[in-house]
Amino acid sequence: MTVRRSSVVLTATVALVAAAAASMALGAVHVPLANIWEALTGQAEEGPLRQIIVELRLPRTISALVVGAALGVAGALLQGSLANPLASPDVIGVTGGAGFGAMLTLLAFPSAIALLPVGALVFGITAAAIVFAIGWSGAHAGSIGRVILAGIAITALFGAATTSLMVAFSDRVQSAVFWLAGGLSSDGWSSLSVVWPYFLVGFLMAVFLARPLDRLALGDDVAASLGGRPRLVRLAAAAAAALLASSAAAIAGLLGFLGLVIPHLVRLAGGTASHRFVLPASALCGAALLVAADTLARVVLAPIELPVGPLMVVIGVPLFLWLLREAV
Amino acid sequence: MSEPRLVARDVHVKIGDTPILHGASMSVHAGELLAVVGPNGAGKSTFSRAVSGLQPMEQGDVCWGGIPLGELKGRKIARLRAFVPQRAPVPAGVTVREAVELGRSPHIKAFARPTRHDREAVEHALERTGTLEFAERRLTTLSGGELQRVQIAVGLAQEAPVLIADEPTSHLDLGATAIVARLLRRLADDGLSVILVVHDLALAAAIADTVVVMADGRTAATGKPDEVLTRERLSEVWRVDASLDERGALHVNWLGR
Amino acid sequence: MIRLVAAILLALLVYAAPAQAAPRVAALTPFSASTITRLGVRPVVVGQTLGGTDQYLASLRNVPVIPLSHPLGPNMEQLATYNASIVLSSKTWQRGTPAMRRLGMKVYESDPSSIAAVGHETRAIGKILGRTRAANALATKIENDVRAAQQGIKRRPRVLVILGVGRTPYAMLANSWGGDVVAKAGGQLLTQGLRAPSGIARISDEIVVQRNPDIIIAVPHGNPGAINRLAQYYRSNPNWRNTRAVKNNRVYVATGNQLLQPYPGVAATIRSVRAKFLKNY
Secondary structure, three states: HHHHHHHHHHHHHHHHHHHHHHHOOOOOOOOOOHHHHHHHHOOOOOHHHHHHHHHHHHHHHHHHHHHHHHHHHHHHHHHHHHHOOOOOOOOOOOHHHHHHHHHHHHHHHHHHHHHHHHHHHHHHHHHHHHHHHHHHHOOOOHHHHHHHHHHHHHHHHHHHHHHHHHHHOOHHHHHHHHHOOOOOOOOOOOOHHHHHHHHHHHHHHHHHHHHHHHOOOOHHHHHHOOOOOOHHHHHHHHHHHHHHHHHHHHOOOHHHHHHHHHHHHHHHOOOOOOHHHHHHHHHHHHHHHHHHHHHHHHHHHOOOOOOOHHHHHHHHHHHHHHHHHHOO | OOOOOEEEOOOOOOOOOOOEEEEEEEEOOOEEEEEEEEOOOOOHHHHHHHOOOOOOOOOOEEEOOOOHHHHHHOOOHHHHHEEEEOOOOOOOOOOOHHHHOOOOHOOOOOOOOOOOHHHHHHHHHHOOOOOOHHHOHHHHHOOOOHHHHHHHHHHHOOOEEEEEEEEEOOOOOOHHHHHHHEEEHHHOOOOOOEEEEEOOOOHHHHHHOOEEEEEEOEEEEEEEEHOOOOOOHHHHHHOOOOEEOOOOOOEOOOOOO | OHHHHHHHHHHHHHHHHHHHOOOOOEOOHHHHHHHHHHHOOOOOOOEEOOOOOOOOHHOOOOOEEEEEEOOOOOOHHHHHHOOOOOEOOOOOHHHHHHHHHHHHEEEEOOOOOHHHHHHHHHHHHHHHHOHHHHHHHHHHHHHHHHHHHOOOOOOOOEEEEEEEOOOOEEEEEOHHHHHHHHOOOOOOOOOOOOOOOOOOEEEHHHHHHHHOOEEEEEEEOOOOHHHHHHHHHHHHOOOOOOOOHHHHOOOEEEEOOOOOOOOOOOOHHHHHHHHHHHOOO
């Protein structure tokens, strides 16, 4: 068993390193490998090539890596805490809220474009907070059904608001479509420099939640019997997922598919649902898949960039279906 | 007799605005198998959950080894009692051994690895419940009886002196019920205190040292099975004409003729 | 001899100085490309929207082209290789502006949507290029030309300018480039009650029939391959058959980009609209 898990982690690590290398080496502009090395080690002289490597590709590769890892972990946290294989950041309202926040900036206040990541982040977290406030109050507070229903309602609400914005500003929708489709852009460290603390908090919470989440596997009663606090754990896991998914949306738009599929992929490949394996492995696989997909998106039709969201679905779905067939 | 491991007095519980328990009491000693019986809706499960700390109480005194329940949080209470729920979800991709290992979590510090004692406790729990032979199988491939024994193994791995099992046999066939009954009796004989919530009176009478009868959210009687489960009480609490004979068989006048 | 050498050196210096001062400019729109060309600066690269709808001056045919697509407009890596110090962008690609600035480029979003703005934008671009005097002269000339092109308007026909995005009609309002050009050429736009910050508003064929314009100017919008088919469609749009414009055979299709995008040569466009569509000389 442990051999199988180790080989999954090893494969994912190798894939991630390869994808990151490809992401640095490939792009719209050909940069010789020697120059890339010089640029990264600080030996290159000022010039467009160094600028491309250090100010465009490096931040983009790192962003893809962090966003991919965050979405993988967010999906694993939600599926684990809500005991629902369909759980993804959509379920707790993050996607709907972040989508609205981004559209509000892109469509209604295009001159404040620099606030796009902030808008997505703030509204993503706000939507999740509303879901939690409803889900963790009243009778059956913190029960899975209540949380999911609240999430669906809030998602619908923000979805309607987003659609209304798109109708009201239909002439600007074109510039927003790319964001909705999900994808990274070469705009340096700007987004990451705003949202990194949220990523950090989310990842740290995930580290501390692995064992408590495992205890939820046999149900709330067993978790309580083992001295855990299942509702609190669920709230903390959902909050961490909300932070990670909102931050990811702030940088790369809506890439919900990644959060849904990666944890399944990891569980199927590793043959276990233990969060001490699923959480880190989801981070690795999510990062590897997004970095690889983003590289493809930049290279296939270069210099035009394809939106990563649909491309990743095209790559990810066959892989996922194959694993689903292989799984017992 | 030794100090009781659990004393619960005058427990009241409300769920929402509905009072479920109003005045339930019990106490359990080392090596004692205590059966909580009563009609559906009498509050048996709620009572067992309340004393375990899984269900908040309106009022009442519950002490574990002399310490009030309110002072026992998290790992502390988990080391004093294990609760085996009526029907736990069966997660995909989890093996029997992994499930039982979860039972050790109150003893393992955050980020620490399981010690040799932890591994031995898991092994011992698997052995005692007869689940060792399928320890590497996934939970999803097990029968109802096997699953129930795994649930008990999780509780045993906790190494708490009191095991509370909520209706462990209610979904099982006769053979599987007998295996679980023998297992629980053996555990009590080995010194564990077992609180068994059960609606099968014949089973309770056969294996329990003490029976607590619940009716309408109250404990109606406590004592040895043959003293408590009298014809009059069965008639009064369950509203049937029935009796237990000396061999522990339950005779019921089903049609009331 | 010494005098000759000195003269040659002086000539070289005079010649070299402005060449050195010429900034490297990436012009992402036809308007900014034309404007800086007229100011004597050749762009190092020009932009082209996906689908290739932007039309540039013939003299810029050899300038490299970078495709523009969302989210940022140009591919930043590609833009960086041209080492431009100034980017003349537009509001459409404003998401890319911060990224370009971080790469050390000076960015100006120039997007005149009215004729009045052309002069102002020309002066602004001149200032950025350090060619203020030339830009002032050019702007004044454009303004004078526009005024001259508006002389002697004899009739003010009632007009609808329809932007056809595929087969979906939008009305070009007075605050759109095309609407402004037609209005300045003497057309009365039948767009009362329609308002949109973008200058184009969805209009139904029912409204077109009800407002019953004397003239319909259809401006099909799409990739070059589809334009001819769209032009054919709008020329004989059966939904409009009860309008005065169709009955009098006065539905025109403008297939160039002159009514879609701002150009410094707008005076010529006004004259052409008057001559070909409004016939009000």
